[in-house]
Amino acid sequence: MKTITSTAVRRTAVRSGVLGAALLVAAGLAAPQASADAGYLAACTNQVGTRWAYNGWPIPAVDLARGSKGDCVRALQWALVRTNFVDSGEAPDFIDGDFGPRTEAAVLRFQSKYPRETGGADGIVGYKTWGYLLPAAEG
Numbered sequence: 001m002k003t004i005t006s007t008a009v010r011r012t013a014v015r016s017g018v019l020g021a022a023l024l025v026a027a028g029l030a031a032p033q034a035s036a037d038a039g040y041l042a043a044c045t046n047q048v049g050t051r052w053a054y055n056g057w058p059i060p061a062v063d064l065a066r067g068s069k070g071d072c073v074r075a076l077q078w079a080l081v082r083t084n085f086v087d088s089g090e091a092p093d094f095i096d097g098d099f100g101p102r103t104e105a106a107v108l109r110f111q112s113k114y115p116r117e118t119g120g121a122d123g124i125v126g127y128k129t130w131g132y133l134l135p136a137a138e139g
Contacts, residue, residue, distance in 0.1 A: 040095075041079075041134070044072035053131025064125040068099040076125055079137035080106045 041060070047070070049061040060072050077095040080086045085106045086094050094102060104123050111121040111129060119128040 040071055040074035040077075044070075044075040047071060051127070053127065053134075055131055055135065057131055057135050059127070059130035059134055063127075064099055065123060066099050066101070066104045070097055073097045073099045073103065076107070076133075077103055079133050080110065082137035083110065083133065085110045 044060045044062075045058070050058045051061040053059045060075065062072050064072060064076055074095055074097045076099070077086070077097075078091075080103070081088055081091045081094060086102075094106075107125055107129070108121050108123050110133060111118040111123070114132055115121060117128065117132040119126070125133070
């Protein structure tokens with residue numbers, strides 16, 4: 001019997017264009033959303049669509065920077081809390097959908113810690129930053 005690895009399932013799903021949270025959960029490769037706050041990501045991608053990161057993860061089809069607002073910013077803020085770049089005790093005040101100075105500072109901390117993976121600390125949440133942040137937040 002052939003063993004299928006998570007990488008093989010993810011790669012196959014990406015090629016067929018059906019990679020999604022339900023597929024990963026059904027395959028036992030990802031945990032269900034850890035909290036109701038994780039729904040921000042679904043709301044975001046429902047609004048702006050999905051693109052594929054370099055690592056095969058679905059990411060929002062939008063770049064964010066200071067001044068951005070809405071569900072995609074909430075998804076970003078949720079991911080920053082989940083990855084401990086913002087203290088979880090601050091989450092109720094932090095996850096407000098407004099990409100202001102606190103969100104920018106947290107993004108810069110994340111990008112500074114992982115400059116190679118995110119393309120460097122520029123405060124813009126683009127293709128590389130989303131692609132590295134979301135798997136870390138959901139993992």
